[in-house]
Amino acid sequence: MLQVTDLHVTVEDKEILKGLTLTINAGEVHAIMGPNGAGKSTLSAVIAGKDGYEVTQGSITFEGKDVLEMEIEERAQAGLLLGFQYPVEIPGVKNIYLLKSALNAQRKARGLEDMPAPEFMKLVKEKLGFMKMDASFLQRAVNEGFSGGEKKRNEILQMLVLQPKLAMLDEIDSGLDIDAMKVVADGVNSLRAEERAILLVTHYQRLLDYIVPDKVHVLVDGRIVKTGDAELAKQLEANGYEGIEESAA
């Protein structure tokens, strides 16, 4: 589904990713772990198309299409969706309005009509209930005055409504207490499906107790130095990244 090959990325003339290769197939959950500054968030930002990241070498394809040639919105319309570590506030724009615009923009790109309002409301209310969010969230401005936990839930809510093919979650666990983490993890787990892949970017193993990945990659200094299953994450927790770096060297 997603193929990243020998990816080199520079930010402000500094090389962050130095030849990263990654293959994600439909139905899989991948976790990328690594110390601060290893380039974890850079990877998901580049895939989503954020400005300021220069790809100097390598390629990214999604379902055979060249992702780097696509506009930001085209990537989302193709089914690549990024959940933000720090979702931005948009005053004046209601949450429900953003959800509806995003869903209908994606439907339009796929040649579908706008979803009828009653159907949309039913969908949103169901997902809202799943994320244990109050209906008043819909009427609030996007992320405005949301607590850290509310913002993260809101990101997952969008995922549940938009149903991407590849959901990328950047440090979705940061700043969450244990109850909020469980709700977020339940939301992510409910996305697991044959036809869908999930890419988790995280610093801590903790999240992976709730969302058990099929594959764990250790990213150090711009490269994936080790790949394993969920067990690898547990080793990391016990030995830290230092040990991995040494064994990889």
Add this chain to the structure above:
Amino acid sequence: MATEEMEQLVRREYKDGFVTDIESDTLPPGLDEDTIAFISKKKGEPEWMLEWRLDAYRQWLNMKEPSWAHLDYPPIDYQAISYFSAPKRPEDGPQSLDEVDPKLLETYEKLGIPLHERAALAGVAVDAVFDSVSVTTTFKKELSEAGVIFCSISEAIRDYPELIKQYLGTVVPVADNYFAALNSAVFTDGSFVFVPEGVTCPMELSTYFRINAANTGQFERTLIICENRAQVSYLEGCTAPMRDENQLHAAVVELVALDDAYIKYSTVQNWYPGDENGKGGIYNFVTKRGDCRGARSRISWTQVETGSAITWKYPSCVLRGKDSIGEFYSVAVTNGRQQADTGTKMIHIGEGTRSYIVAKGISAGKSDQSYRGLVKIGPRAKGARNFTQCDSLLIGDKCGAHTFPYQEIGNSTATIEHEATTSKIGEDQLFYCRSRGISEEDAVSMIVNGFCKDVFQELPMEFAVEAEALLNVTLEGAVG
């Protein structure tokens, strides 16, 4: 996003730019007492009206064009302007839509104003002003059954001279300011509304103004009077064809509300703003003022300003009556090289008077925008209250937003609140929306409409939809 890319995106074309080819009965450029006599005669006006105009003209000659506004434009040559232009048609004018020049109707169609449909479906009486002459008036009969007079100001001068003598120039005196004096001397048409005591006007009144003949100044004069306990909602919408020469527009609008009367005046303005280098475009110098003359009367101005090269406009309320209310809700959008100096004046004279100001300014491209507001509380205005909210939204890094709030408080019992914010559409906001599959333009429009929501909800329904659409056209590609 790179700067060049931004600049490219900000460029856009004026969608309403086309010229209707209708023969005009146009006066050659120039202004003197003969010009005024010609206009007055052409309008079939009585002698006292001509004298009124000449008085204004003589005062204007001794006045100076104001220079205090935060605007920069070359001097206007008032002798290079033609002061009268009327579509060439039988002197009586058409009695129904069937008699209207089909080309004109076509023009309205292009602007998305299906006149008959709109009139019939929405129950809106439309007094369409094309250049300087009222071409068609619908629903006049229904209105007259309710006792409401809705006609062109020229007709009113002929048919209701007593009302005109009683009210014209009482809110905006002939020598109020330079542009108002000019208008008083040379106004060619406009609307007149009179709602008698106790009557709520049975429909929303709407006028579409359009400037057409090349090099023609347009000087509209509008007078709306609501007697005791009368109510009216008046809608004004404007678009203009593309043009090279700058066109001067100096309108005067006067509103009079007596005891317990309510006048709601809504404007959507989309005149040609000029090209990307600032060439062409309408110069809009407007004096709009409402007089809350009666106790508990209320006047509400709502405006959406997207057009014009230069805007100089301060719809105001004089709160004379005890417990009267003045409101001003405004969205002003500038793009390209547009300049706008706009705001309001709330003059509290009576006891217990209240005023609300919500002004939203959006600047994009290389445009420059100022909010200028005066809240004045007189010594007799015991317990007067004002609330002002003034927000600016910047798109890109080449535009400007300025706020000039003035407060003159002559009474210690007054309560004044002022809130102001300035924000910028951030790249991170756009990235967030786009990463959800929403196009850049839709994202901008979503954020801008969210910003303007408080004002749009004050507009009558059909106008709110139009305003939203207009905003999207105006800001097409204006991303930074």
